[in-house]
Amino acid sequence: MGSLVTHFSTFLFLSPLGIRRLLCSFSFYLKNPPLYRSRPWYFSEPRWKNIDFYTLLITLPIASFSDLFIFLAFPGPPTYRFAFLHQSFVVSLFWVLAILIIFREYFNPIAVPESFIYVFAGSVFVIENMLMGEGITGVGGVVYEWLGGLTVVCASCCFYLSIRPAAFFAEFLLNSGLVFKGTWALQIGLSLYTDTFAVKGCNKISMSPAQGKIDVKCGLEEDRVRGIAVMNLLFIGHATLILVAGFVLFGLLCSNRNLRCGDASGPLLAELESESMQMHNLPECELE
Numbered sequence: 001m002g003s004l005v006t007h008f009s010t011f012l013f014l015s016p017l018g019i020r021r022l023l024c025s026f027s028f029y030l031k032n033p034p035l036y037r038s039r040p041w042y043f044s045e046p047r048w049k050n051i052d053f054y055t056l057l058i059t060l061p062i063a064s065f066s067d068l069f070i071f072l073a074f075p076g077p078p079t080y081r082f083a084f085l086h087q088s089f090v091v092s093l094f095w096v097l098a099i100l101i102i103f104r105e106y107f108n109p110i111a112v113p114e115s116f117i118y119v120f121a122g123s124v125f126v127i128e129n130m131l132m133g134e135g136i137t138g139v140g141g142v143v144y145e146w147l148g149g150l151t152v153v154c155a156s157c158c159f160y161l162s163i164r165p166a167a168f169f170a171e172f173l174l175n176s177g178l179v180f181k182g183t184w185a186l187q188i189g190l191s192l193y194t195d196t197f198a199v200k201g202c203n204k205i206s207m208s209p210a211q212g213k214i215d216v217k218c219g220l221e222e223d224r225v226r227g228i229a230v231m232n233l234l235f236i237g238h239a240t241l242i243l244v245a246g247f248v249l250f251g252l253l254c255s256n257r258n259l260r261c262g263d264a265s266g267p268l269l270a271e272l273e274s275e276s277m278q279m280h281n282l283p284e285c286e287l288e
Contacts, residue, residue, distance in 0.1 A: 006087065007189025009063060013056070015182030020052065021175040022246060026253045027260035029168055038161045038171040040101045040117045042261060057102065060095035064088045086131035093124045115162040122158030125151050138215040139227040140205050143188050146235050150184060153177045172246065180242050187234060192216060199227035 024042035043050050067088035071081050097120055104112040129151040133144030157174035160167060190197040192205040201223030202216045218224040253260050 004189040004193040006067070006084075007185045007193065011182040011186035011189075013059075013063075013182070014178050014185065016052065017056075018175045018178030018180075018182065021178065022172070022249060023253070024261040025168070025171050025175060026250050030253055030260065033168075036168055037165045038167070038174075040114060040121070041105070043105055044261065053098070053102070057095070057098050060091055060098060064091040064095060067091065083134070086134075090124065090128045090131065093127065097121055097124060114165060118158045118162035118165075122155040122162070125155035125158065129155065136205075136214045138224060139199065139202065139218070139231060140192055140214060140216050142228050143184075143192065143231050143235075146231075147181065147184055147188065150177050150181045154181065176242055176246055180238060183238050183242070184235065187238065191231065191234075199223075199230050202227050 021042065025038065028039075028042070029036045041053060043053070065088070067084045071084040071088065074081070097117070100112050100117055100120065104114075104117065129148045132148050132151065133141065136144055154174055154177040157170045157177065160170045161174065164170065191199060195204050198204055198216070199218075201220060202218040205214060205216050216224075216227065218227060
C-alpha cells in the first residue's frame with residue numbers, strides 16, 4: 001500500500017533490475033551452459049558499468065527514510081500510516097542486502113557466501129509479503145494478492161537458488177518475477193490511486209472510517225465484480241507480455257553476440273576461470 005509515487009518508485013527499482021538480470025543471466029548461460037551459475041549480482045568491468053548498483057546503494061536508504069518521514073510527519077488512519085513504516089522497513093532490508101553483495105564482491109567473498117545472500121533475499125521477500133496489503137479489501141485486496149503471489153515466487157526462487165545455483169529455470173523465474181512485480185506495482189498505482197486510470201464505475205482507493213478498511217469505492221456491486229475481472233485480465237496480460245519478452249530477449253542474444261553482457265569481474269570472474277580450468281583439465285585426467 002502507499003501512493004502512486006511509492007508504486008512508481010517500486011516499478012523504477014524492480015523492473016530495470018529484473019531486465020538487467022535477465023540480460024546478464026542469459027548472456028552467461030549462452031556463453032557456456034555447463035558452467036552456468038546464478039549470481040546475486042552480475043558485476044562487470046570497468047566498474048562504471050555497475051553504476052546501476054551504486055545508484056541503488058544511494059537511493060535505497062533515501063527511499064527508506066522518506067517512507068519513515070511520511071509515517072512520522074503526516075496524520076492519517078493508522079492502517080494507512082503504518083503501511084509507510086512497513087515499506088520503510090522492507091526497503092532498508094533490501095539496502096542491507098545490497099551492502100552484503102558489495103561486501104562479498106570487493107572485500108571478502110568467503111565471509112559472505114552466495115547461499116547466505118540468496119537465503120537473506122528470500123527472507124526479505126517473505127517479510128515483504130507478510131506486511132503487504134494489510135487492511136485492504138475488495139478490488140484492492142485482489143490486486144495485492146496477485147502482488148503477494150509474485151513476491152512468494154521470488155522468495156521461493158531465492159531459496160532454491162541457495163541450494164541449486166545452477167538452476168537456470170529458477171533464475172529465469174526470479175528475474176521475470178522482479179520485472180513482473182515492478183510492472184504490476186505500477187499497474188496498482190495507476191488503477192487504485194488515480195481516478196484517471198481507475199476501473200469503470202469505481203473511484204480511487206479510500207479509507208472507510210466506520211470499518212477501518214481500505215477499498216476501491218464502486219457505485220454498484222456489478223462495478224466491483226467487473227473491476228475484479230478487469231484486474232485479473234490485466235494480470236494475465238502482464239504475465240503474457242513479460243513471458244514473450246523474455247523469450248524474445250533470449251532469441252536476440254542467441255543470434256547476436258554483440259547484445260550480450262560484457263565480461264565478469266571480481267569473485268564471479270575468479271570462479272568462472274577456476275571452473276573453466278577444471279573443465280579443460282578433465283580430459284587429461286581421463287586420458288591418464
